[in-house]
Amino acid sequence: MFTLPLLAVLLQALSGAPLDPLQAPAGTKAIVFLFTSTDCPISNRYAPEVRRIAEAFGPKGVVFRLVYPNPSEDAKAIREHMAAYSYTGVAEAVRDPQLRLVKLAGATVTPEAAIYAGGRIVYRGRIDDRYVDLGRERPAPTQRDLFDALTAIVAGKPVPHATTQAVGCFISDFAR
Amino acid sequence: MTATLGRPPTGRPKGLHYDCRSAGLQACLFVLLIAGSARAQSVTFAKDVAPLLADRCGMCHHPGGSAPFSLLTYADAKRRAAQIAAVTANRFMPPWKADPADGPFIGQHPLSAAEISTLRHWVEAGAPEGESAGESVGSLSRQSQQSRWTEGWQLGKPDLVITLPQPYTLPAEGTDAFHIFVLPIPVETARFVRGLEFRPGNPKVVHHANIRIDTTPASRRLDEADPGPGYDGLIARSAIYPDGHFLGWTPGQVAPLLPDDLAWRLETHTDLVVELHMQPSGKIEQVSPSIGLYFGDRAPTRTPAMLRLGRQDIDIPAGDSHYTVTDAYTLPVDVEVEAVQPHAHYRARDVRGDATLPDGSTKRLIDIADWDFRWQHVYRFVTPMHLPKGTRLSMRYTYDNSEANARNPQRPPARARWGQRSAEEMGDLWLQVMPRDEHDLDLLSRDFRPKVAAEDLKGYESEIEKHPTDAALHDDAALLDLELGRKDQAIAHFKASLALKPESAVAHYNLGTALTVARRLDEAAGAYREALRIDPAYANAHNNLGNVLLAQRQFDAAIREFQEVVRLQPDSVPARSNLAAAYAAAGRQPPR
Numbered sequence: 028m029f030t031l032p033l034l035a036v037l038l039q040a041l042s043g044a045p046l047d048p049l050q051a052p053a054g055t056k057a058i059v060f061l062f063t064s065t066d067c068p069i070s071n072r073y074a075p076e077v078r079r080i081a082e083a084f085g086p087k088g089v090v091f092r093l094v095y096p097n098p099s100e101d102a103k104a105i106r107e108h109m110a111a112y113s114y115t116g117v118a119e120a121v122r123d124p125q126l127r128l129v130k131l132a133g134a135t136v137t138p139e140a141a142i143y144a145g146g147r148i149v150y151r152g153r154i155d156d157r158y159v160d161l162g163r164e165r166p167a168p169t170q171r172d173l174f175d176a177l178t179a180i181v182a183g184k185p186v187p188h189a190t191t192q193a194v195g196c197f198i199s200d201f202a203r
Numbered sequence: 204m205t206a207t208l209g210r211p212p213t214g215r216p217k218g219l220h221y222d223c224r225s226a227g228l229q230a231c232l233f234v235l236l237i238a239g240s241a242r243a244q245s246v247t248f249a250k251d252v253a254p255l256l257a258d259r260c261g262m263c264h265h266p267g268g269s270a271p272f273s274l275l276t277y278a279d280a281k282r283r284a285a286q287i288a289a290v291t292a293n294r295f296m297p298p299w300k301a302d303p304a305d306g307p308f309i310g311q312h313p314l315s316a317a318e319i320s321t322l323r324h325w326v327e328a329g330a331p332e333g334e335s336a337g338e339s340v341g342s343l344s345r346q347s348q349q350s351r352w353t354e355g356w357q358l359g360k361p362d363l364v365i366t367l368p369q370p371y372t373l374p375a376e377g378t379d380a381f382h383i384f385v386l387p388i389p390v391e392t393a394r395f396v397r398g399l400e401f402r403p404g405n406p407k408v409v410h411h412a413n414i415r416i417d418t419t420p421a422s423r424r425l426d427e428a429d430p431g432p433g434y435d436g437l438i439a440r441s442a443i444y445p446d447g448h449f450l451g452w453t454p455g456q457v458a459p460l461l462p463d464d465l466a467w468r469l470e471t472h473t474d475l476v477v478e479l480h481m482q483p484s485g486k487i488e489q490v491s492p493s494i495g496l497y498f499g500d501r502a503p504t505r506t507p508a509m510l511r512l513g514r515q516d517i518d519i520p521a522g523d524s525h526y527t528v529t530d531a532y533t534l535p536v537d538v539e540v541e542a543v544q545p546h547a548h549y550r551a552r553d554v555r556g557d558a559t560l561p562d563g564s565t566k567r568l569i570d571i572a573d574w575d576f577r578w579q580h581v582y583r584f585v586t587p588m589h590l591p592k593g594t595r596l597s598m599r600y601t602y603d604n605s606e607a608n609a610r611n612p613q614r615p616p617a618r619a620r621w622g623q624r625s626a627e628e629m630g631d632l633w634l635q636v637m638p639r640d641e642h643d644l645d646l647l648s649r650d651f652r653p654k655v656a657a658e659d660l661k662g663y664e665s666e667i668e669k670h671p672t673d674a675a676l677h678d679d680a681a682l683l684d685l686e687l688g689r690k691d692q693a694i695a696h697f698k699a700s701l702a703l704k705p706e707s708a709v710a711h712y713n714l715g716t717a718l719t720v721a722r723r724l725d726e727a728a729g730a731y732r733e734a735l736r737i738d739p740a741y742a743n744a745h746n747n748l749g750n751v752l753l754a755q756r757q758f759d760a761a762i763r764e765f766q767e768v769v770r771l772q773p774d775s776v777p778a779r780s781n782l783a784a785a786y787a788a789a790g791r792q793p794p795r
Binding site for chain 2: 066068070071072073074075076097099111112113159160161162163164165166167169196197199200201
């Protein structure tokens with residue numbers, strides 16, 4: 028885990044303007060980065076759960092940012108994606124075509140979550156354990172890792188598991 | 204291999220003959236690493252990867268295909284390269300669950316270990332395109348590639364296309380969803396069907412389709428009772444595979460057109476019953492599949508038989524990780540096995556079928572070591588498997604009803620009994636077999652029928668235990684009891700059904716027929732009279748009552764009943780001949 032505060036990484040806002048994703052309004056307790064892509068089936072199937080978590084923790088000082096690392100997904104495609112999966116208004120979106128935030132957080136797949144709090148990444152991994160492997164999934168999750176981590180953070184407690192293994196579409200493919 | 208090492212020759216042995224013991228571990232690892240990446244560098248999309256993707260993945264992963272994305276161009280493949288390597292390495296893709304040694308089956312496209320390595324090496328080398336690939340696949344031009352995987356119907360233009368009157372709306376989330384659609388087949392005369400092609404409409408969410416036909420109104424009534432298109436529930440008992448032909452769909456599978464002499468007969472006023480297995484996508488989806496039918500000109504001269512091994516008394520204790528279901532049947536005639544289809548739900552792990560020939564030798568029908576409910580293929584043999592009379596067909600399925608099975612629909616694990624609902628369990632092995640001739644088909648059908656009826660009955664008994672107030676279950680169980688000669692049990696089920704709907708004329712009539720078969724004639728007559736009290740115009744009840752009275756030598760009363768049948772059904776030939784027979788039995792002349 029990171030022990031030093033992270034340096035600013037400049038990403039792209041949907042407007043194209045540079046944006047420091049680690050900056051957030053005063054009073055923010057944590058920033059959740061949700062690495063996603065417009066056409067990853069597993070990522071998209073999680074949209075309702077991501078919305079639920081964002082709506083639950085938004086009022087408690089948690090900012091949600093969807094991170095789109097695929098360079099071929101432009102602002103127009105991202106806006107359409109956010110509208111189709113009802114993310115608009117629930118989460119902000121940033122582009123990470125250089126995979127800067129991906130590398131900083133250590134994300135490998137979409138969907139994968141990273142929580143930035145207290146100047147460091149305190150959680151990185153799956154949203155929950157519904158997907159065991161590609162082609163093997165549970166009918167319902169037995170561990171809601173992202174939800175549990177945020178619950179701990181807003182209660183001022185340590186995160187139960189700092190990292191978990193996410194299952195989904197490989198971000199490394201976007202870099203080619 | 205030695206030439207790819209990338210190191211100047213030394214006095215030492217080269218390549219894989221490199222002596223690790225003398226060089227020390229670190230140097231040895233270095234050499235092996237170089238060797239690996241050097242091999243990877245020789246793999247390119249154009250030369251090695253494109254032909255594999257086109258041949259093994261293209262049937263679904265083409266533009267407009269049943270997969271959610273295409274993999275035919277370099278641009279398509281490059282942006283999913285690591286994913287391709289991963290899903291092929293764990294054999295999630297291509298979705299071929301059977302042991303590659305089985306079959307060979309039509310549409311069998313598993314990758315060999317060497318081919319999987321090729322894909323991995325390509326990714327390790329950075330997914331290079333290689334020479335002259337351009338926007339096309341391998342050496343094929345883009346145009347010829349597209350004509351290989353047409354965007355439209357794979358079997359050509361259908362003679363009849365059936366679609367939903369309105370799309371079905373699938374919710375954004377939830378577990379696997381099942382919905383049954385009942386679609387009238389608009390044919391004016393009976394037709395001979397050579398093929399059926401299913402197009403999912405929304406391949407992102409439609410995972411497979413279980414297709415039957417129903418010549419009765421039963422499925423339609425279930426649909427009408429449920430608002431919106433289709434219905435949630437179980438496939439009606441009257442929705443069947445036609446004339447021993449499988450009709451399902453899984454991605455990548457299109458059953459080839461049948462030869463004319465093997466077509467199945469489609470009667471007018473038949474409904475197509477399509478159960479869709481869908482997976483929510485994260486947003487609300489519209490689902491609008493279509494079904495194409497292909498007709499032939501001639502009536503079939505051959506008819507296959509559908510055999511079903513399996514158990515309907517499955518009862519898996521909670522937590523049991525090695526529950527076994529076995530069944531067997533010995534063939535009374537020679538057959539050719541055309542196709543097999545295993546069926547089980549989420550707890551099944553190893554699914555296996557075998558044939559033991561009279562000489563003691565065995566042939567594997569199917570073996571799926573890691574059963575996945577999501578991929579319910581019909582496995583059609585390229586060359587039908589010949590099995591002589593006396594061959595023992597057997598199945599052995601194992602189930603994991605513990606927490607260790609991630610797919611277990613119950614958590615904590617719960618007792619699982621037989622049932623069609625996906626939270627219940629099943630264990631069937633369907634076999635489509637072709638007997639030598641009509642005589643053998645008849646022999647086989649008559650020999651096999653009691654076995655499957657007895658098994659169905661167990662399923663009904665189990666359902667009745669779960670739903671004791673469902674009169675229709677009692678009725679169906681009673682009919683099976685009658686078929687199996689279990690008269691007392693049939694009477695008991697019809698009595699149970701009657702107790703649930705005491706003012707139903709049909710329920711009294713049904714009880715009367717079972718009592719008649721049991722030769723309990725006084726009680727039978729009483730039941731028919733009750734039916735007629737409720738519905739005086741019930742012609743069949745008059746007829747059966749007439750027969751009972753005739754057997755009791757109450758000729759005048761019998762003749763009155765048959766006269767009533769004739770009055771109700773003046774055009775019925777059997778009604779008139781029954782009346783004539785009653786007069787004859789009474790030794791009288793019918794009035795002029």
